[in-house]
Amino acid sequence: MENNRIIELQNISIALGGEQILKDLNLYINDKEFITLLGPSGCGKTTTLRIIAGFLAPDAGKVIFSGRDVTNVPPHKRQVNTIFQRYALFPHLNVFENIAFGLRVQKQKEAEIRETVTQMLALVNLKGFEKRNIQSLSGGQQQRVAIARALAVKPRVLLLDEPLGALDLKLRKDMQVELKNIQQRLGITFIYVTHDQEEALSMSDTIVVMDGGVIQQVGAPIDIYNEPKNAFVADFIGESNILDGVMREDLAAEFAGHRFECLDKGFAQNEPVDVVIRPEDVDVVPVEKGMICGDVTSVTFKGVHFEIIVDVDGFKWMIQTTDYVAPGAHIGIYIEPDAIHIMKKSKYSGLYGDYSTFSDEIEMLSDVNYEKEGDEDEP
Amino acid sequence: MKVLSRIYNFLVFGFLYAPILVMIVYSFNATKSRTQFGGFSFRWYTELFQDQVILKSLYISLAVAALSAIIATLIGTLASVGIHAMRGAKRRAYLAVNNIPVTNPDIVTAISMMILFVFFVTRMNGMEMGFGTLLISHITFNIPYVVLSVLPKLRGLNENIFEAAQDLGCPPAKSFLKVVVPQISQGIVTGFIMAFTLSLDDFVISYFNSGSTAQTLPVTIYSMTKRPYSPKINALSTLLFVAVMILLVIVNLRRSGENKKEANH
Amino acid sequence: MNRNSLTKRLVTAPYTFWMLIFVVVPIALVVYYALTDANGRFTMENIMAIVDYKKTFGVSVELALISTAICLLLAYPLAYTISRMKAHRQSTMVMLVMLPMWMNFLIRTYAWMTILENNGLINRFVRMLGGEGFRMINTNGAVVLGMVYNFLPYMILPIYTVLTKIEQSTIEAAQDLGANRAQVFRRILFPMSVPGIISGITMVFVPAVSTFVISKLLGGGKTFLIGDIIENYFLGNTGTVNYNIGASLSLVLMILILLSMAVMNHFDKDETSGGML
16 A cells, blocks of 8 residues: 555645644545545645645645655646646647647657647547637637646646536536546546535545545545544535434434434443434335424425425424425434444534525525635635 | 817817927928928938937937836836735835836936936946936836836736646746746737837936936937027928837737737637 | 745846835935935925925916816817727727827927917918917917927826726616716716826826926926926036925925825725726
8 A cells, every 4th residue: 555655745734824724734645546635615625736736835744756755846846737727728829839838848859749739639539629729719628628738748646626617517527527537547646626525426536525724534435425524524525414412322322302223333322422314314204103203394306306304303304205295294204224324523513403594595605605715715 | 069079179189280290391391491481392301311419319219218128128027027926015015116206207206316326326436427327217217117017917817827837847937938928928018118118208307317428319309499490300300200100000000910810719 | 835935026126126226215315305405414494495486386386287177178078079989980089199199299399389489380370361470489378388288198098098988878878867968977977087087187287297398498488387497406507506405396396296196096086097008
C-alpha cells in the first residue's frame, strides 16, 4: 500500500487573509485513483487543491509527491496539472495552440506536438476543431479543450476544480461519464473538487468529506453513504433522518420512543448517540404492524417514488416509498435492523434535525448560495 | 426641432473648425499678410523645411515622446500588475498618488518638478536643465495614464490563466509574457499611444523643464508667437493637422477591420 | 502565503521609486519652498503675499467659471443630439469633436489671434459691411473665447459618454408616464448625466483657471491670471524670479482646485464618473 501513495499531505495548515482555512490536514492519495474532495463552500477543498498544484504554500506541513518533498517546488515544476473552474483557456490562442501550450514550453518537436494534440483532440471528441477560436466554442467544448490541454503534458495527477460547475445538468451528466472513462483509460490519478454529492458518489473511488478545514470522513462512496461518521456527513451526503438516540446495549438502540434492533455495537451502555435512517430504508406498513406510527403531512410525486413527510410525535420523517399514501393518513413505520446506522455524538449533533422546514425551494436556494460562495473559496 | 438641432450642431462645429480652416488657407498665402490673401504659394512650406530650429525641436519632440512613452509603458504596465493585486489602504494610497499628476494643473506639476531639478541637479553638480530633465518630466506625467489604461484590462482578466500557464510548466515571468500580456495588450497599446500623444502635445511641462538646449516643438512654437508674425506657423500647423487626420483615419480603419474580423467568428 | 506576492512586490518597485522621487518629493518641495524664505528659514510671508494677488485670483476664477459655464451650455445640447444618433454617425461626430484636440492648443490659440486682431478677419469683414471695427484682441472677452474654444471638447465628451448610456426606452418610459420635454430633462436626463457634467466641469475648470498661455496670447499682457504670475516667478527676469512666492501661489492654486473638486464630488454621490477614457 505504501508504495502506492502518489501524494501525501502531512499536517497541512494554512491561513489566508487572517482566516484559518486548513487545520492540521493529513491525507494520502493513491496512484491511479479517482478521489473527490467534497464539502460546502469555505470547507477548504479548493485551498487543498491549490496547495497540491503549488499555487499556495502551506504555513505548516509538507506536500510529498511520489516520496519527494515538493512543498517548496513552484507550480511550473510539478507533475500535476489543473482543470480550472472557469477553464482558464488562453483567449488569444486557438484550440490547437491552447493544447500545444505546455508542449511548446517543453520545446518539443513540431511533429511530436502535432501528434499529441491530434491524439488529445480525439480523446475529448473534438477532432477537426484545431483552428477554432476559443470564444466560438460552447461551454462544454471549452471544457473539453481544457481537459485536452492539461492531459497533453502527460501529468501523473490531474486536479479538477469544480470543472462541471458551469455546465447545464444534461451536459454535466454526460461529462461525468466521459471524465470517468478518460481517467480509467489513461490510468492516472484524478483529484476532483466538488460540492455536488451526487457527482462525488457516482464518479469517485474515494471520497474525502471536508468541513471547516477539517476532513470529516474518508472512504468509498458506498461506505460514506451507508456509514457516515457523524451528523454532518450523514446530512451532506444524500437525504437522512437524524434522530437523537441512546444505545441501550450492543445491537439495541432506543429512539423515537421505541427500542430498535440494530447491527451496531461497541458503544458504552446507555451512550447517547445520533441515529441515521435513510428515507428509502423506511417501510410504510399498516398501523398494527408498525414499530412506530405517524401522520402523513405531505406527499410529493418524484417519478420513481413518492416522497412523504410523516409526523411521528412531532419529529418529521422523510420517507421514500413506491406505494401511494394519502396525505393525512395514519400509518405505521417499519425499520429493518440493517437500515439503522448509529454514530457517535459530535459537534454536529443536533444541527441537522427533521424535515419540518423542508421544501425543494429551500434546497435550491442553498444550492445557489454554494455556487456563489464557491467563488470566494479560492483566495 | 430636427432642423434647429442641425443648425446648432453646424454652428458649434463651425466654431471648432473655423480657426483651423483659416490657418490652412493662410498657410498657402503668397504674401506675409495675416489678412490679405495674396495668391497661392508653397513659399512658407519651403521656408519651414529650411528652419533648423523648428526641425531640431521636431526631432526632440519625437525623441522625447517615443522614449518617455516606452519607459512609462514599461514602468506603468508592471506597476498595474502589482497595484491590481493590492487591497485596501495600500491600493487606495497608490491610486491616490497615481492621480496627483492627472488631477493637478499642469503648471503645478511643472513647477514642482522644476524645483526638484533646480534643488538637486543644478545645485549639486552644476548640471543644466536639458534633455534629461525633459525626459524625466515627461515619463512622470505619462506613467499614470498608462496605469489608468492597463488596470481596467487586468480587472477583466480571468486570473486563472496566469496560473494555468504555470501549471502547464511555464515559469512565472514567461507565463506573464505569453498569456497575460496578450490579454491586456489593448490596454498597453492604448496607454502607450496616450503617453506618446500627451508627450508630443505637452507645452507647459516642457516649457518649465527643458531649459534652452532641448526645446520641444510646442516650446518653439510658443517662442515664435512672441516674435513678429510668420506664416511658417500656419504651414507647420497644417502639416500637423494633416498628419493627425491620416493617423486617425488609419486607426479607425484598423478598428473597424478588427470589428469585422470578430464578427466573422 | 501566495506564491506570487514577492514577484508582485518586485514589479511595483520601479513605479514606487519613480513616483516617490518625481511626484511626492516635488509636491513636498513646493510646500517647503512655500513656507521658507530664500535662506531656508521658516516664514509665513510667502503665504501672506497672496493677499497682494487676491485680485488676480479673483479674475482667474471668474474667467474660468464664465468659460466653464459657457462650455456647459454649448456642450450639453450637442452631446445630447450626438448621443441620439445612429451608432456609426455617433463615432464620426465624436471623431469630429476630438480632431481639433489633437492639434496643439498653442496653434489653436494662435489661430484666434489672426481672427480677432484689430486688422483681423472679423474686423475686416465688419468694415467691409461698412461698420466700424472694434477691439477684441487683448480683452478679457478674448481670453474667455480662447478658453471656451480650447476646452469645449473636454466638456462635450464626458457628457456624451453618460448620455449614450441612457437608453431611449428610459426617456420613452418617462414620456409614457406623462412627462413633457422639460420634465424629461429635469427629472431623467439631467440627474442621470450629473457624473458626466461633473467630470466635464473639472476638465474645463482646472486647465482654465491655471492657464498662462491663453492669457498671454489673447490677453496681450492686459489680462493677468494666476498662471502668469507663477510663470513670472519661475521663468521671469532675474530680478523677478522668486521660487518661494511662486511655490506658495502654486500651493494655494492646488488647494483651491482640490477644494473645488471635493465640492464637485459631493454632488456626484454615486461615485460613478463618466470620464472620457
